[in-house]
Amino acid sequence: MGRPIGRAGWHPRMPAWIGDVIAAAFIVASAYLRFSGADFRPIDVFTTALVIAPALILPLRRRWPIAVLAACVALYALAAFTESLWPGMVLAIAIAMFGVANRLRRRAALFAALVTIGVIVGINVLASLSTLLDVRAFALVVTVAFAAAAGEGARSRRDYIVAITERAEHAEETKESEARRRVSEERLRIARDLHDAVAHQIAVINLHAGVAFSAIPSRPDDAQEAVRTIRSAARTVLSEISALLEVLRTHDDEGTREISPQPGIERLDELVGQFEEAGLAVTIEIEGDITKAAVGAQIVAYRVIQEGLTNAHKHGADSCAHVLIRVELDTLEIVVTNPTLPSETPPTLETSGDRRSGSALGLIGLRERVAAARGTVEAGPTLGAWQVAATLPVSTDGRR
Structure with missing residues (x-):
């Protein structure tokens, strides 16, 4: 079958049997030409068979190239020693040699x-055809x-085409794999930002809605303050959702943007104030110079504290939590601890894979x-309390 026409670099290929027919015609026809000053004409069964034999065996060179070449050389020797040599034998050997080099x-x-x-030169000398x-x-x-050189060139070109085709296919597969990986990473990034920013504000709205509901009859001022907090949090949620939709609708070549500016330890007081307004008493203990930590480490530390305080408010007892920030030579340690009720079992890193709650x-x-910041985190019960503990390298590059 020929190759389809229309693609760049693709050309129709002549069927193999047509080349075999043309080669056979030249081999047989050359028996009637002058060779070495003498006329050679197939006049009997032997000479006729000697002329036809190479034309018949040449098509087999695609499967048995060495055997066909050896047969052609043997026929050449037979023709030389019986004085029945004609140019077609040399053509048959050349074609067989091309097949060997090509395969x-x-x-x-x-x-x-x-x-x-x-071998051919030896035959010529022994048959006294030449010196x-x-x-x-x-x-x-x-x-x-x-x-032989032409066959080697054809084989090299074929191998080269196969190699560049495989390389192009591999590059395409790698490109698709990289695209899938980037999509997966972007989905995880959006999921983390959605939880960190939007879910936190939803939790604030839920908490203050309860405060407003209980305060309306007897404490209208408190109820109004709770409603103002709900309104502010709702505006923040709408802004975050709008930014999220913008990210989802942005093409890859236009780049991506953060859902919101990523807060760091410098906004810790603001975060603690939100939880204290919701009724959670938070104590903070800082050991070391927090400014020595890289910006990326401070961002991750903020998220650890945010998640720890959120879980403390949902699952903790006595409405209190303690935050420890310890900066050492090359590590930043964050520990959020809160007491728990005996009946309350907060989610841990071991059970979060099976639970689909917000905390999980x-x-x-x-x-x-x-993990993206090259740190470790543990969450679970300890000495009658529950804590989230994370350790980050101070020099983290802040990969998210």
Whole structure:
């Protein structure tokens, strides 16, 4: 079958049997041409069979290239010693040599060419057709060598096309794999930002809605303050959702933007104030110079504290929590601890993979965020309390 026309670099290929027919016609027709000053005409069954034989065996070179080349050389020897040699035999050997070089590796093809040239020159000398210095012997050597070189060139070109095709396919597969990886990473990034920013504000709205509901009959001022907080948090949520939709609708070549500016430890007082307004008493203990930590480490530390305080407010007892920030030579440690009710079992990093509550998903995102910053995080019960503890390198590059 020919290759389809219309694609760049693709051309129709002639069927193999047409080339075999053309080669057979030249081999047989050359028997009626003058050779070495003498006329050779197939006049009996032997000479006719000698003329037809190479034309019949050449199509088999695609499957048995060495065997066909050896058969052609043997027929050449038979024709030389019976004085029935004609130019078609040299053409048959050249075609067979091309087939060997086109199908075997370079070293094997070179060895076959040298052996063929040596055998043919030896046959010519023994049959007294030429001497080593005869022009005809030189022309014969050049013909076989050229056929071998042409076959090697065809094989090299075929291997090159196969190699660049495989390389292009691999590049395409790699591109698709990279695109899938980037999409997956972006989905995780959006999920983490959605939980950190939007879910936190929703929790604030929920808490203050309860405060407003209970305060309306007896404490209208408190109820109004709670409603103002709900309104502010709702505006923040709408802004975050709008930014999220913008990210989702942005093409890859236009770049991406953060859902919101990522807060760091410098906004810790604001975060604690929000929880204290919701009724959670928070104590903070800082050991070391927090400014020594890189910006990326401070951002991740803020998220650890945010998640720890959110879980403390949802699942903790006595409405209190303690935050420890310790900066050492090359590590930043954050520990959020709160007492728990005996009946309350907050989610841990071990159970978060099976639970789909907001806290469980928050811990999943927290684990991913801390791991991206080359840190570790643990969450679970300890000495009658529950804590979230994260350790980050001070020099983290802040990868999210």
